[in-house]
Amino acid sequence: MAGDPMKKQTMYFRMVTSSLIRRRSRMLVALLAVAIGATVLSGLVTIYYDIPRQMGQEFRSYGANLIFIPSGDGSALSMDAADAAADFIPADDIVGMAPYRYETVKINEQPFMAAGTDMEEVKKTSPYWFVSGEWPENDGSVLVGQEVADYIRLSPGDTFTVTGTDIKDESFSRDFIVSGIVQTGGTEEGFIFLSLSDLEGLMGNEGELDVVECSISASQTVLDDIVKQITENVEGVTPRLVKRVTQSEGTVLTKLQALVYLVTVIVLLLTMICVATTMMAVVAERRKEIGLKKALGAANKSIVMEFLGECLFLGGLGGLLGVVLGFVFAQTISVNVFSRSISFQPLLIPVTLAVSIAITALACLLPVRSATDVDPAIVLRGE
Amino acid sequence: MNILELKDISKIYGSVKALQNINLQVSQGEWLAIMGPSGSGKSTMINIIGCMDKPSNGSVILDGANISKESAKSLTNVRRDKIGLIFQQFHMINYLTALENVMVAQYYHSMPDEKEALQALERVGLGDRAKHLPSQLSGGEQQRVCIARALINYPKLILADEPTGNLDETNEGIVLDIFKQLHKEGITIIVVTHDPEVAEEAQRTVVLEHGRVARIVPNKE
Ligand SMILES: Nc1ncnc2c1ncn2[C@@H]1O[C@H](COP(=O)(O)OP(=O)(O)O)[C@@H](O)[C@H]1O
Ligand SMILES: [Mg+2]
Numbered sequence: 216m217a218g219d220p221m222k223k224q225t226m227y228f229r230m231v232t233s234s235l236i237r238r239r240s241r242m243l244v245a246l247l248a249v250a251i252g253a254t255v256l257s258g259l260v261t262i263y264y265d266i267p268r269q270m271g272q273e274f275r276s277y278g279a280n281l282i283f284i285p286s287g288d289g290s291a292l293s294m295d296a297a298d299a300a301a302d303f304i305p306a307d308d309i310v311g312m313a314p315y316r317y318e319t320v321k322i323n324e325q326p327f328m329a330a331g332t333d334m335e336e337v338k339k340t341s342p343y344w345f346v347s348g349e350w351p352e353n354d355g356s357v358l359v360g361q362e363v364a365d366y367i368r369l370s371p372g373d374t375f376t377v378t379g380t381d382i383k384d385e386s387f388s389r390d391f392i393v394s395g396i397v398q399t400g401g402t403e404e405g406f407i408f409l410s411l412s413d414l415e416g417l418m419g420n421e422g423e424l425d426v427v428e429c430s431i432s433a434s435q436t437v438l439d440d441i442v443k444q445i446t447e448n449v450e451g452v453t454p455r456l457v458k459r460v461t462q463s464e465g466t467v468l469t470k471l472q473a474l475v476y477l478v479t480v481i482v483l484l485l486t487m488i489c490v491a492t493t494m495m496a497v498v499a500e501r502r503k504e505i506g507l508k509k510a511l512g513a514a515n516k517s518i519v520m521e522f523l524g525e526c527l528f529l530g531g532l533g534g535l536l537g538v539v540l541g542f543v544f545a546q547t548i549s550v551n552v553f554s555r556s557i558s559f560q561p562l563l564i565p566v567t568l569a570v571s572i573a574i575t576a577l578a579c580l581l582p583v584r585s586a587t588d589v590d591p592a593i594v595l596r597g598e
Numbered sequence: 599m600n601i602l603e604l605k606d607i608s609k610i611y612g613s614v615k616a617l618q619n620i621n622l623q624v625s626q627g628e629w630l631a632i633m634g635p636s637g638s639g640k641s642t643m644i645n646i647i648g649c650m651d652k653p654s655n656g657s658v659i660l661d662g663a664n665i666s667k668e669s670a671k672s673l674t675n676v677r678r679d680k681i682g683l684i685f686q687q688f689h690m691i692n693y694l695t696a697l698e699n700v701m702v703a704q705y706y707h708s709m710p711d712e713k714e715a716l717q718a719l720e721r722v723g724l725g726d727r728a729k730h731l732p733s734q735l736s737g738g739e740q741q742r743v744c745i746a747r748a749l750i751n752y753p754k755l756i757l758a759d760e761p762t763g764n765l766d767e768t769n770e771g772i773v774l775d776i777f778k779q780l781h782k783e784g785i786t787i788i789v790v791t792h793d794p795e796v797a798e799e800a801q802r803t804v805v806l807e808h809g810r811v812a813r814i815v816p817n818k819e
Pocket of ligand 1: 611614615616634635636637638639640641642643
């Protein structure tokens with residue numbers, strides 16, 4: 216006997232890698248499929264877990280989470296009391312604070328609710344409002360809720376007349392320009408939003424509010440503490456914590472996650488089909504080689520092991536590529552869409568690798584099984 | 599002692615009787631040629647002897663064991679352990695080098711051994727081509743690699759189906775010389791051929807016609 220026998224695994228490894236490397240044009244298609252699948256998988260999973268966290272922060276830091284309403288019944292909330300209450304909130308934590316005064320007015324003899332507010336603050340406390348047209352820049356121009364706009368057929372740029380009676384029971388009439396139409400998905404769509412000073416001008420008095428919406432970026436304990444302080448120290452103001460924005464945040468994120476989940480599953484299925492088709496073609500074009508190996512004494516098990524080895528190699532390499540490309544993909548989306556960068560999750564490496572290998576192995580199962588059906592006698596028959 | 603005995607072998611494909619009532623004995627160390635027109639059943643016979651197909655009727659005794667009733671799996675084992683196959687088309691695995699192609703046969707048999715595989719290549723005059731891929735080898739060189747591969751596990755029986763059918767005269771001469779050498783070493787050889795020059799080198803020639811043994815011609819020594 217000559218020389219040292221080589222380990223069987225070494226030869227196995229050599230056969231599998233040679234097949235992949237020296238037949239690369241064919242294998243590149245399958246590798247590409249796996250890599251794209253893994254990229255989308257790891258990219259979307261990153262977004263799936265990272266973006267909601269980031270977006271949650273965004274929602275929380277901009278949405279209204281505390282409101283001031285008048286104490287006692289019937290009385291209005293005075294501007295002075297609201298200012299006094301606001302002093303108990305750390306200035307740095309205030310994202311926005313929008314005052315609202317509601318009055319009933321008439322347009323074409325139909326009653327509507329008019330809200331006087333500060334538009335710049337509304338933008339901060341209700342970032343989810345969707346305005347077609349422009350936000351009002353100056354007095355005399357207003358935002359009209361979608362429902363109102365539909366009802367009296369208003370579009371941005373239109374002028375309409377508001378009538379009504381002021382606190383002294385004298386009637387007023389004034390023209391306003393529609394600056395934008397607002398959609399919120401809530402009751403705001405039945406309102407007309409004008410500047411607080413415009414509404415005060417119509418009603419003939421000032422300093423009275425119905426509610427103040429505050430958006431505060433602070434933890435729950437700090438918020439609770441603010442509420443306690445105001446309740447104890449400010450007369451005529453009842454502070455109340457609200458959950459509305461957090462709830463809408465929840466549904467948006469659930470829907471977003473369901474979508475991401477669905478896309479991931481579809482992409483993985485497509486990857487599997489692509490890999491299975493490629494492997495099917497690979498097995499078909501290698502029937503002669505399989506026959507030859509069998510003629511040389513290869514057991515079915517060996518044939519299966521070799522093809523499976525190639526599959527697993529593809530799965531592993533594709534998965535690894537996918538981890539890297541997926542992170543780049545997620546980062547690009549995150550930076551462009553959410554203007555934030557995301558942190559790399561090391562756990563994604565084993566997860567993406569495992570899923571890629573499992574999907575590839577599953578896709579190869581059928582084609583590889585058919586490889587064992589090849590009759591070794593075909594190698595003796597002519598082409 | 600007989601290494602191979604075919605007893606009343608028939609092989610039927612649907613309505614085609616590829617082989618009919620073949621009886622043949624081959625003794626250890628013999629060099630046998632099989633001739634006959636195309637379609638006379640030569641390849642079918644090699645397939646049956648080579649454990650790649652089973653006869654419809656009759657029995658095959660190979661190295662003292664009746665293999666005609668064996669399962670496909672144990673036939674694979676018998677083929678791997680006792681038989682070296684050489685084909686008309688030089689079937690190599692196209693993504694493996696000459697050396698690796700030889701080592702594949704070792705791998706399926708027992709253990710790959712690079713040095714031994716290299717020696718086998720040197721023996722067929724291809725020591726300097728070991729690292730070449732099939733696409734870089736001529737037809738004659740590929741066939742010599744196939745012979746090296748067929749010999750690597752020390753088979754008791756070499757089966758060659760028209761091994762020189764696709765070769766030019768020079769390469770045919772080289773292959774014949776290798777066969778002569780193997781014969782001298784005592785290996786049993788069964789070679790299917792169309793070429794009377796190749797058949798002449800054998801000790802006996804079996805002529806098949808329409809799936810039957812038409813005659814057996816002993817060659818002059
Ligand atoms: N797998 C098969 N299925 C059907 N017919 C076959 C098969 N293999 C061989 N035959 C038929 O058997 C006969 C003998 O074929 P073969 O042994 O290949 O002849 P040879 O090698 O002498 O040219 C031919 O008629 C051929 O068509
Ligand atoms: Mg033939």
